[in-house]
Amino acid sequence: MENSSLFFSVRRCEPELIRPAKPTPCGLELLSEIDDQEGLRFHMSFILFYKNNINGSELGKDPVKVVREALSKALVYYYPFAGRVREGDNRKLMVDCQGQGVLFMEADADITLEEIGDSVYLLPCPYIEELLWNVPHSNGILASPLLLIQVTRFKCGGFSFAIRMNHTISDSLGLVQFLITIGEVANGATQPSQMPTWNRDIFNARKPPRISFTHNEYSQNIFSMEAKHHSKAMIHKAFFFSHRQLLSIRNSLPSNLQNTCTTFEILTAFLWKCRTISLGFDPLDKVGVSYMVNARGRKDIQVPNGYYGNAFAFPMVLSKVGLVCDRPLGYALELVKKIKTQMTLEYIKSVADLMVIKGRPCFNTQVGSFIVADTTRVPFGKVDFGWGKPVSAGITSPVPSISFFARSKNRGGEEGIVVPIWLPPLVMERFERELKKMLDTTIYGGIISSL
Known part of the structure; x- marks a missing residue:
């Protein structure tokens, strides 16, 4: 952008x-x-x-x-x-x-x-x-x-x-x-x-702590193709998706997925597919997608009202590259939908135990890992200091290795969602070309605008 x-x-x-x-x-x-x-x-x-x-x-x-x-x-x-x-x-x-x-x-x-x-x-x-x-x-x-x-x-x-x-x-x-x-x-x-x-x-971790799930999001040894394909250098560009583009992506899906998936899930799957194609990995290699799942409001976890600490986990699902690239978008979308179902009390307790057992590791930041978070529903609009609602509010800048979805407008005044994407420079060039092909849009300096 x-x-x-x-x-x-x-x-x-x-x-x-x-x-x-x-x-x-x-x-x-x-x-x-x-x-x-x-x-x-x-x-x-x-x-x-x-x-x-x-x-x-x-x-x-x-x-x-x-x-x-x-x-x-x-x-x-x-x-x-x-x-x-x-x-x-x-x-x-x-x-x-x-x-x-x-x-x-x-x-x-x-x-x-x-x-x-x-x-x-x-x-x-x-x-x-x-x-x-x-x-x-x-x-x-x-x-x-x-x-x-x-x-x-x-x-x-x-x-x-x-x-x-x-x-x-x-x-x-x-x-x-x-x-x-x-x-x-x-x-x-x-x-x-x-x-x-x-x-x-x-x-907090249990006593004694016990890891009861496979936490791909914290494993640093999943994506074996990293070293032979890419350097560690990463750049970011922010991409804007208008409501018309988002509706077009939704309408391309089978009717059962059109009616049961959120915009966040659909756009996450769409970007993951486009990103995976751009990486150029071997079809038998693996890629992963992960997003932050809020624990608030879940009956089994029972986060108390007024809790203001970090209350989320971000389970990761894996797939072979060839399946994400070659199958219809619905394949990637079904995997994205599974992420939310993994978020249970036992899962987040297992994350807490992993932190203690493994020394509080970082999540997987390899290029084969696509991590996203949704801030479009964070209620910044309720913050009123006496001058009414803000005319604009949200995250100010990208965070390395995480793509935060945010509400925004493009230069034509259209409302939509903007997503920063992190990729190695040469992969970013392929990613832009792939988006242009998949959306039939014109790209200006990283921001996608409808024709």
Whole structure:
């Protein structure tokens, strides 16, 4: 996806630490075995854009002041966010809760939201370096602030709220729960409508731990063809799929699959097939696909209301290359559908036990492994600081080795889904050609636009 060539300047104040507004419990809070796995030891960034509410009660109020004060009050309930992560024996992570605070920046941009235009919908965000400054020495996993926030005022009275989060403390759904609380407090609430729950022990390893499943997603020795076909160098490009294209893909399927599969499942299978063809592996080699399956709302797992830790697993299914490439799309789709059925209490307990037994390994990042995650249903639209719903909200930039599905618009204003894809450079060229052939579309610099 091409970035805009628009240039503007941002004036920032010095970063400050925002601490809980009242004294909070001190001590060590253990993260779960799901939280502290190697694959989640990175930072994720999100951004929300708000227009000036000229007809609302917030006219004349300063969003920086409103958010800063509400953030401090919300941290009373979510005090672990104000702590620092430490590592113990066997690489076990915990949060040292001493009310150290989260990093906060006040900023002003010499531009209006109207001048930025549709760029607010782009992934990656073209202006994330301006709207979320990477404070030096702030992005460590251990002993660093868990949150970095920048609120930037625009000349029109609108503003952006950008946040970077240490993924070990929370997933995107847990983060949005926290952001909704900030919004509720900003709008006058005295406490959250949904009280937070720590309870990280629900995803702890059993005693003694026992691995009861084959976890392909953590095996580093599945894809034997890696070394002879590709270097480790990877690049990413973001591809946009309009509703019309998504409907076209759905309509190409047998009627039983058209009516029983989600858009996420269909697009995942479509990309996996296209990606596998582009890899050029031997038909008898194996490839895998995996996606993050949420544990919330499942009766057998019983994640408590208000839980804001990482609550997912990402089972992987395997197939021979030739079957994915040569069979109809329905074959890949049926395999993708099986991923969700593997997510049970026993499965996620087995993942937790694997973390303890095998030293908290990373998920498989080989090129034969296609890992995706769906953020299109994360309710960023509910985050209201007093200026109404955001006009745009979501993840700001791609995460290496994971393709996050996000809602977006293309340059023509069409709504759809954008997906960053990671591949070696030469494979990426083949992937673009394969997409062009499969979709009968024109590709501009990595973004797919309907003819």
